[in-house]
Amino acid sequence: MNIFADALAWIFSPERLTGSLPLPEAILQHLAFTFFSVVIAAVIAVPVGWLIGHTGRGREIAVFLSGAARALPALGLVTLLVMLIGVTLKTEAAIVAFVLLAIPSILAGAYAGIEAIDRSVIDAGRAMGMTEWQILFKIEVPLGLSLLIGGFRSATLQVVATVTIAAYVGLGGLGFFMIQGINTRDFPEVLGASIIVVALALVLDGIFALLARFAVPRTDGPRVRLTASTRTPVVVADSFT
Template sequence: MNLFFDAFAWILDPANWEGRGSIPQRIGEQLYFTFAAMAVASAIAVPLGWLIGHTGRGRDIAVAITGAARALPSFGLLFLFVMIAGVLLREPSTIFVLVLLAIPPILAGAYSGLEVIDRRVVDAARAMGMTEWQILWKVEVPLGLPLLIGGLRSATLQVVATVVLVAFLGLGALGFEIVQGIALRSYDQMLGSAILIIVLALLLDAIFAILERFAVPRGVRAGRIPDVRTASSGRRATAEASATT
């Protein structure tokens, strides 16, 4: 229990919040690698996923690729590409590997969001004279946005956890404090850094959870009817009474 108090004391120590190698700098490095990889991965996976979901072509290939990519070892990939590209290209190589890890969940969220849409809705939009571009942007994308954000949420958590490993390549981030703590046998520093990583991941997860909830179109939220079977006894009795009248 004392170790936890020591860890929080290390986090709250003003000396660790100022100067080079401070906690804010390490958090900034963690977020830099995370957002850089997510931006590149989204630019690749989202349009491709929408194309697959809208046309239905290439789905089997996408499923196979995303499934295989999720089995790739993060730590091994980081060292492999750094060894291939060279030490001077550590940062681009790291971002490239993080992009590879982020693409599968984003791609899956993008095309799954369009696939789950009731085809009658799409057919109705087509019958109204909407072009394929209008159907994509005005019907499919808004309805598929919650699943896309779910994919972004999963990818962000995977990337922010993997960024911890870049410390072994000398690129900083919050993992640096763990690596340094191992060398110095500073357990409070190691645990404090681990706590910061967990808190950062939880904050990002909470942000995406909120975005995922508000991404549901207003008309869809308004049209949702609570299941009477899961309602409380009072509400269920009211619903049954109104149904008999």
């Protein structure tokens, strides 16, 4: 238990506010890498996932590419990209690597959310004269929001844990203290930085869990209910306004 007490003492030591990399600055760097990587991955993966889910085309290719991206070794990928792009652009190289790691989960959440929707709901929307764009944004996107948030949740947790390797190419973050602690055999420093990474992951996980819990379809889309006698879908027409 002494090492945990020493790790906590390291975290809350006034010395963490000074030095070449103060702890609050390292935390902000860590979160910045995570945020920008997930946002860029979302810009790429969400539209593609919606297109795949709506049209039903390209799913096999997406699954293959997602699986291949998941199999990439993060540290090796960051090092390779830094070597290819150049040391002067190592920040961009690291973000590219983290984006590639985040895309599979977000892509899967985007198209799985739409694929999970009962086809009778979509058919009811078409029967009411809705266009394909209206079906996508008024039915499929709202009803698939929960699984999409799950994809964001998985991607964010993976990236926030992986960003620690950015320190291997001199980009700071909480991984800086882990590498420094390993080199100096300061294990409370290594454990203290690890505890903070775990705490960040738990906080982010809790935020996404709340978002998923309260994710509900928009009220301006078609409402579909089942009649008690026939158990067949009935569309409430006035919900399209």
